[in-house]
Amino acid sequence: MRRFVTIWIVATVIALPLVIFVVGPELPPGHGSEQASGKVTDNTVLLALATPVLLLVTTYLIYAVIAFRQPKGGVLEGPPLRGNAGLQAAWIIATSAVVLSLAAFATVRLLTDNGAGSGSGPKPLTVPKGKKLPVQVIAQQWAFTYRFPTYGGVETTHLELPVGQTIELHVTSLDVIHSFWAFQLGVKADANPHVDNVVFVNPTKIQTFEVRCAELCGIWHGMMFDHGHVVSDAGFERWIHEQQVTFAPATKVLPKYSRTYLPEPTRRGE
Ligand SMILES: [Cu+2]
Numbered sequence: 001m002r003r004f005v006t007i008w009i010v011a012t013v014i015a016l017p018l019v020i021f022v023v024g025p026e027l028p029p030g031h032g033s034e035q036a037s038g039k040v041t042d043n044t045v046l047l048a049l050a051t052p053v054l055l056l057v058t059t060y061l062i063y064a065v066i067a068f069r070q071p072k073g074g075v076l077e078g079p080p081l082r083g084n085a086g087l088q089a090a091w092i093i094a095t096s097a098v099v100l101s102l103a104a105f106a107t108v109r110l111l112t113d114n115g116a117g118s119g120s121g122p123k124p125l126t127v128p129k130g131k132k133l134p135v136q137v138i139a140q141q142w143a144f145t146y147r148f149p150t151y152g153g154v155e156t157t158h159l160e161l162p163v164g165q166t167i168e169l170h171v172t173s174l175d176v177i178h179s180f181w182a183f184q185l186g187v188k189a190d191a192n193p194h195v196d197n198v199v200f201v202n203p204t205k206i207q208t209f210e211v212r213c214a215e216l217c218g219i220w221h222g223m224m225f226d227h228g229h230v231v232s233d234a235g236f237e238r239w240i241h242e243q244q245v246t247f248a249p250a251t252k253v254l255p256k257y258s259r260t261y262l263p264e265p266t267r268r269g270e
Contacts, residue, residue: 036186
């Protein structure tokens with residue numbers, strides 16, 4: 001026992017700094033937004049906690065294969081096991097402590113990071129202070145479109161966002177369940193018909209990001225892919241005014257901006 005615990009502790013002491021300082025900063029989804037950076041932190045914490053557990057299991061497996069090897073000769077039966085109250089209690093206490101502290105950590109992270117880039121439903125528990133740019137993400141088979149209520153309700157086929165601002169995404173769907181996934185921005189939110197799913201994101205640098213649908217939504221699910229761009233304030237203003245001009249004929253016939261839409265026929269599945 002003492003020999004094995006020593007091996008385990010030495011392995012952990014070597015591996016832990018490597019995991020935290022070498023692997024950690026390279027973890028996905030990178031640093032495209034405050035929420036993405038938060039996820040890198042969370043992933044590092046999870047990996048750091050998992051490291052001693054993984055080492056415990058793997059080093060014990062190797063140790064057992066070597067130390068408890070069947071001696072050559074006849075097949076011998078091992079000594080009977082009658083349980084070990086101390087070990088069992090320590091195991092239950094340690095695993096409970098890990099799981100409960102992770103639950104507490106996750107709750108705090110979700111609340112302090114305003115949902116941490118995930119969909120917080122129509123009424124988020126926490127809302128970031130200050131000015132926010134509302135952008136509606138509308139999913140349908142098989143494309144995302146984006147509506148800007150503060151720019152005349154124009155609906156665009158691609159997404160550009162200004163850097164350094166708080167973006168308030170309102171994710172919804174016109175038909176089946178999709179999921180809006182902007183990987184480098186650390187955003188992933190369910191797009192459900194008749195639901196206004198709110199997500200906050202603060203892009204921190206000018207960049208290109210991937211947009212995918214992350215919920216199998218039909219035969220062309222894989223087609224729901226696009227590149228979005230985070231641009232300067234001036235670049236965004238230029239782009240959105242171009243979009244307003246380009247899509248002016250469409251904007252005229254669009255339904256009024258609303259939190260959700262149910263296209264005709266509205267009575268379906270009956
Ligand atoms: Cu989809």
